[in-house]
Amino acid sequence: MTICILGAGPGGATAALHLARAGHRCLLLDRATFPRDKVCGDALSGKVLSELRRIDEALPAKLAAEPAQLPSWGIDFYAPNGRRLAVPFKPHYNPATDRAAGHISKRIDFDNFLIEEVRRRPEIDFRENTDVAAHEQLPDGRWRLLGPDKQEIATADVLLVANGAQSNFARVVGGHVLEPAHHCAGLRAYYRGVTGLHPDNFIELHFIKEFLPGYLWIFPLPDGQANVGVGMLSEAVAKKKVKLRERLDEILRTHPALKGRFATAERLGPVRGFGLPLGSKRRPLSGPSYLLLGDAGSLIDPFSGEGISHAMVSGRHAADWAARAVAARNFTPEFLKGYDAAVYNRLWQELRLSRAMQCLLGYPWLFNFIANRAANNPTLAETISNMFLDLDLRERLRQPSFYLKLLLGK
Numbered sequence: 001m002t003i004c005i006l007g008a009g010p011g012g013a014t015a016a017l018h019l020a021r022a023g024h025r026c027l028l029l030d031r032a033t034f035p036r037d038k039v040c041g042d043a044l045s046g047k048v049l050s051e052l053r054r055i056d057e058a059l060p061a062k063l064a065a066e067p068a069q070l071p072s073w074g075i076d077f078y079a080p081n082g083r084r085l086a087v088p089f090k091p092h093y094n095p096a097t098d099r100a101a102g103h104i105s106k107r108i109d110f111d112n113f114l115i116e117e118v119r120r121r122p123e124i125d126f127r128e129n130t131d132v133a134a135h136e137q138l139p140d141g142r143w144r145l146l147g148p149d150k151q152e153i154a155t156a157d158v159l160l161v162a163n164g165a166q167s168n169f170a171r172v173v174g175g176h177v178l179e180p181a182h183h184c185a186g187l188r189a190y191y192r193g194v195t196g197l198h199p200d201n202f203i204e205l206h207f208i209k210e211f212l213p214g215y216l217w218i219f220p221l222p223d224g225q226a227n228v229g230v231g232m233l234s235e236a237v238a239k240k241k242v243k244l245r246e247r248l249d250e251i252l253r254t255h256p257a258l259k260g261r262f263a264t265a266e267r268l269g270p271v272r273g274f275g276l277p278l279g280s281k282r283r284p285l286s287g288p289s290y291l292l293l294g295d296a297g298s299l300i301d302p303f304s305g306e307g308i309s310h311a312m313v314s315g316r317h318a319a320d321w322a323a324r325a326v327a328a329r330n331f332t333p334e335f336l337k338g339y340d341a342a343v344y345n346r347l348w349q350e351l352r353l354s355r356a357m358q359c360l361l362g363y364p365w366l367f368n369f370i371a372n373r374a375a376n377n378p379t380l381a382e383t384i385s386n387m388f389l390d391l392d393l394r395e396r397l398r399q400p401s402f403y404l405k406l407l408l409g410k
């Protein structure tokens with residue numbers, strides 16, 4: 001019985017590592033040779049740490065000891081009126097004694113950190129530099145994978161499709177077509193010498209009035225570098241005919257709060273773009289003898305753009321359901337629907353809430369209002385901080401009573 005994983009990013013690597021831990025052999029294919037770059041904001045949330053812990057209890061501490069990462073203690077939100085709302089991931093944190101709840105690490109390093117774990121496992125047959133150019137389903141239901149010159153690479157009883165946002169398989173077989181209302185366009189560049197970064201490496205999200213519903217981020221990195229980028233719903237990019245590259249350049253040159261901070265900064269390498277398939281719509285994640293993982297399954301958080309941890313969550317459940325299917329010798333769509341249920345049981349509530357928060361971007365005044373209130377109200381600032389850890393608190397953002405209490409100053 002062959003379990004084959006297409007794509008060795010966080011989704012595919014996590015699936016392979018869970019399978020290996022459970023004693024299953026698998027084939028892991030990627031067209032790149034690692035370490036490889038991936039266009040991303042490079043922010044690793046607390047959920048990434050908890051997924052690492054599920055792979056191996058020792059991994060979060062191992063990541064924290066890597067020189068190629070920075071621990072991050074929170075988020076600085078900049079409201080459209082320019083007001084800063086500092087939200088620590090943990091209220092009253094102490095960087096000297098607490099473990100950081102988030103990290104920032106270039107993907108060339110973080111993905112390779114996972115691949116180093118993969119390389120240690122004899123159960124995983126990892127083949128880099130292997131481009132899967134085509135796939136076909138055999139009459140017995142197995143998937144046959146072909147290289148660019150049509151030679152057979154492998155056949156799989158069950159195929160775990162984790163080959164990212166541009167997955168041909170997800171589009172053609174899984175039916176995940178690009179829907180501009182559920183897709184974000186993103187750009188990022190690396191800089192050195194950006195000034196005014198937070199001493200505890202807070203990541204910065206800027207909601208600039210003239211650039212809404214898009215946002216700009218500045219995420220500090222080791223060696224005095226920073227990941228700087230912009231994201232905007234593809235529907236808005238098309239409707240407003242936004243030229244993202246030009247806008248990014250212009251904002252960094254002219255925005256009153258940013259131009260000074262970039263005056264002596266140096267851009268390292270090109271500005272690179274990539275798509276973010278958002279999980280704001282529930283889509284099928286499986287079919288006959290296959291499962292879709294991570295970006296190939298459109299699972300990115302629509303508000304924060306976070307997709308690494310969601311790819312890892314889906315990788316963990318995909319390993320579980322692939323093993324179940326092998327044990328039951330059942331690769332039917334009906335059986336594999338259990339995978340969809342498992343992934344959405346874990347992620348759907350958050351995705352739904354983030355969709356609601358994404359809609360907040362259409363109401364800059366509400367954003368300003370919350371930022372103003374929180375600046376003068378430590379309890380509110382703490383509530384917002386706790387929202388990162390507590391879903392029930394985040395649910396309050398959907399309730400009119402939350403805003404009423406704010407209005408009344410409670």
Ligand SMILES: Cc1cc2nc3c(=O)[nH]c(=O)nc-3n(C[C@H](O)[C@H](O)[C@H](O)COP(=O)(O)OP(=O)(O)OC[C@H]3O[C@@H](n4cnc5c(N)ncnc54)[C@H](O)[C@@H]3O)c2cc1C
Nearest residue numbers: 007009010011031041042043132163164186294295307308
């Ligand atoms: C601009 C931008 C900023 C982002 N910022 C953040 C952030 O700060 N934090 C966060 O959590 N998420 C962020 N994301 C989302 C995050 O990058 C993705 O959700 C995450 O990479 C998904 O992981 P994955 O394993 O599904 O796919 P990927 O990481 O894309 O991995 C897919 C793998 O498949 C391989 N592959 C593709 N096609 C083939 C083929 N035909 N044959 C063989 N191999 C193939 C590729 O080489 C690649 O290694 C951002 C995304 C963008 C575009």
